[in-house]
Amino acid sequence: MSAxxxxxxxxxxxxxxxxxxxHPELVRxxxxxxxxxxxxxxxxxxxxxxxxxxxxxxxxxSADGSAPLPPPADTPGPPPTSSTPGPSPSVSPTLSxxxxxxxxxxxxxxxxxxxxxxxxxxRPPTSIPDRAFFRLAAANERGLESWAKSAMLPxxxxxxxxxxxxxxxxxxxxxxxxxxxxxxxxxxxxxxRHTITIYRAGRADDALRELRQAVRDCPTQKLSDDTRTxxxxxxxxxxxxxxxxxxxxxxxxxDGMGEPGADEVRLVRAVRIGDVVTVLWEQGWESTxxxxxxxxxxxxxxxxxxxxxxx
Amino acid sequence: xxxxxxxxxxxxCTARRMMRYAYAVAGDHTEAQDLVQEAFTRAWRQWxxxxxxxxxxxxxxxxxxxxxxxxxxxxHRWRSALSRTGPPPDAPPPCEDxxxxxxxxxxLPATHRQALALHYLFDMSVEEIARExxxxxxxxxxxxxRGRSRLAALLPDLAVEKLEANDVS
Numbered sequence: 001m002s003a004x005x006x007x008x009x010x011x012x013x014x015x016x017x018x019x020x021x022x023h024p025e026l027v028r029x030x031x032x033x034x035x036x037x038x039x040x041x042x043x044x045x046x047x048x049x050x051x052x053x054x055x056x057x058x059x060x061x062s063a064d065g066s067a068p069l070p071p072p073a074d075t076p077g078p079p080p081t082s083s084t085p086g087p088s089p090s091v092s093p094t095l096s097x098x099x100x101x102x103x104x105x106x107x108x109x110x111x112x113x114x115x116x117x118x119x120x121x122x123r124p125p126t127s128i129p130d131r132a133f134f135r136l137a138a139a140n141e142r143g144l145e146s147w148a149k150s151a152m153l154p155x156x157x158x159x160x161x162x163x164x165x166x167x168x169x170x171x172x173x174x175x176x177x178x179x180x181x182x183x184x185x186x187x188x189x190x191x192x193r194h195t196i197t198i199y200r201a202g203r204a205d206d207a208l209r210e211l212r213q214a215v216r217d218c219p220t221q222k223l224s225d226d227t228r229t230x231x232x233x234x235x236x237x238x239x240x241x242x243x244x245x246x247x248x249x250x251x252x253x254x255d256g257m258g259e260p261g262a263d264e265v266r267l268v269r270a271v272r273i274g275d276v277v278t279v280l281w282e283q284g285w286e287s288t289x290x291x292x293x294x295x296x297x298x299x300x301x302x303x304x305x306x307x308x309x310x311x
Numbered sequence: 312x313x314x315x316x317x318x319x320x321x322x323x324c325t326a327r328r329m330m331r332y333a334y335a336v337a338g339d340h341t342e343a344q345d346l347v348q349e350a351f352t353r354a355w356r357q358w359x360x361x362x363x364x365x366x367x368x369x370x371x372x373x374x375x376x377x378x379x380x381x382x383x384x385x386x387h388r389w390r391s392a393l394s395r396t397g398p399p400p401d402a403p404p405p406c407e408d409x410x411x412x413x414x415x416x417x418x419l420p421a422t423h424r425q426a427l428a429l430h431y432l433f434d435m436s437v438e439e440i441a442r443e444x445x446x447x448x449x450x451x452x453x454x455x456x457r458g459r460s461r462l463a464a465l466l467p468d469l470a471v472e473k474l475e476a477n478d479v480s
Contacts, residue, residue: 005462005469009335009431011408016331019340022348024322028315031352227445256353256374260360286381 124275125310128171128196134305136298139180142188146174152195152279153268154249156232157221159214166203171196176285177294190290192298193281196306204275208245211270215247228252238296241271241278241303257287267295273306313358322351325368328432332372335428336379338417350374369443372429376444380421415465423458426451 136142152172172195176188199207218232230251237246249266257264267290268281280299282290326347333343333350350371354361361367416424422444429435429443437455441448463469 005412005427005459006431008408008412008466008469009428012335012412013331013432015409015413016334016343017327019330019334019344021326021330022344024319024326024351025315027322027348027351028318028355030348031355034352254373254377255370256350256357257377260357286378 124168124201125198126168128169128198129309132196132306132309133171133173133194134298134301136175136177136301137180140177140294140298142176142178142184142186144174144176144188144191147172148174150174150193152193152197152281153211153270154266154281155221155223156214157218159210159218161207161210161214163199163203163206163210166200166206168198168200170198174283177298179294188285189288190285190294191283193279193283194302195279197277197279199275199277201275204272204277205243207277208243208270208272211245211247215245226251228254235267237269240269240299241273241306244269244271244299253287265290267292269295269299271299271303273303274310276306276310278302278306313355314362317362318355318358321354321362321367325371326351328368329371329375331432332428333375333379334413335416335432336376336421336424338413338424342379346375346378349378372443376421376425379425411466412462415462418465419458419461423454423461426454427458427462430455 150172152170172193174191174193176191178184178186179189182189197204197207212234215232215234220229220231222229228251230249232247232249235246235248237244246267246269249268250263253262253264264287266282266284268279270277270279280295280302282295284290329347329350330343333346334340337343337346353374354367354371361370364370416427419427425444426440429440435443437448437451440455441451444451
């Protein structure tokens with residue numbers, strides 16, 4: 001039997017015409033209900049953020065210095081993982097006034113930086129167990145996790161990272177989360193690309209320094225699958241591990257996506273704990289709004305899981 | 312002030328066409344219904360301005376296509392997660408040709424699916440598709456040509472119209 005494409009599309013319309021179409025009043029009600037929920041959620045996020053910035057602002061220091069590198073550990077690593085662009089909508093509409101372009105650095109919450117004296121330095125781990133990956137809070141659990149391979153970071157004007165040559169091991173996953181008030185079976189409210197990387201002794205510092213520079217060198221860019229212009233900037237990260245980098249990617253939503261006039265914002269935080277770096281890249285879920293408070297809370301969980309593993 | 316009556320009328324006039332389009336682009340019953348509902352939800356939120364739009368149905372198609380693309384990427388990303396538990400079985404539609412086409416379309420890039428659907432479901436010319444998707448005419452021609460070639464490869468019994476891409480317009 002042969003058929004032409006136009007006939008096949010006619011068959012497809014027959015199938016589609018058999019699908020149930022919701023009553024327009026139900027669509028309007030749903031839209032109004034969602035709008036009310038989003039307004040309430042944004043108000044909470046503003047309150048949390050204002051409190052967080054007041055505390056975190058006192059802890060910000062410049063962190064661009066680089067130490068002499070020790071000899072590499074004797075365990076060779078796999079080939080470095082390259083970064084490729086990836087779409088990941090998430091929105092945090094309340095980050096406009098209080099961030100400094102200077103990344104935060106703190107040494108009060110984690111272990112000291114890796115020693116530069118080779119022989120006396122503790123050997124870095126050589127493999128990443130499952131327990132190094134944090135678990136979401138029970139109220140955020142959505143039960144969706146994937147260990148599919150993907151980039152660790154979003155594209156930043158084609159930046160490459162020489163520190164990738166010092167990777168001992170890298171593992172990553174995707175995981176979705178929901179807001180506490182949503183039922184367990186609901187559509188997720190956001191998702192993360194979460195990676196953990198072990199670097200050869202002393203090289204993890206380079207990874208964060210290179211990431212900061214990559215963000216600074218890429219104030220705007222166009223992504224391969226997107227006609228919009230994206231703006232990147234460093235934000236004050238706060239106290240996470242030995243040092244951390246937080247940056248946002250921001251672009252206006254296309255027509256019909258997100259709230260009218262709102263920006264789509266992606267948040268990415270990289271945290272160094274000794275010779276280990278974990279990256280939490282909030283990717284949203286179907287244009288949902290990501291909240292800074294959620295990313296901060298999950299960043300703390302990510303750091304705690306790694307510290308427990310390394311202890 | 313949003314006028315519910317005009318929205319409901321717009322919905323009744325366009326929902327069925329939008330469902331066909333969403334099904335052709337997304338390739339799944341449930342997904343199509345979800346996309347259409349989400350697109351109209353967004354339309355109602357902006358109905359005050361959208362009701363004055365010169366082509367609100369084109370705006371809706373754009374939203375459906377963008378949502379479908381976003382979801383398609385996510386489905387791809389989550390494929391390995393779903394494979395652990397097994398996806399729910401497809402509810403077989405009653406029409407065999409429709410099933411064959413939808414299965415084949417799932418293996419095409421989103422842009423190709425979108426261009427083919429606009430052409431075959433809405434009889435749009437290459438120029439019209441280019442305007443709607445905001446890409447050059449040559450890109451649309453390429454999408455249509457490559458999309459049809461891929462369908463021909465996936466559907467051996469398909470008698471592909473012997474059209475050059477230029478003939479589409």
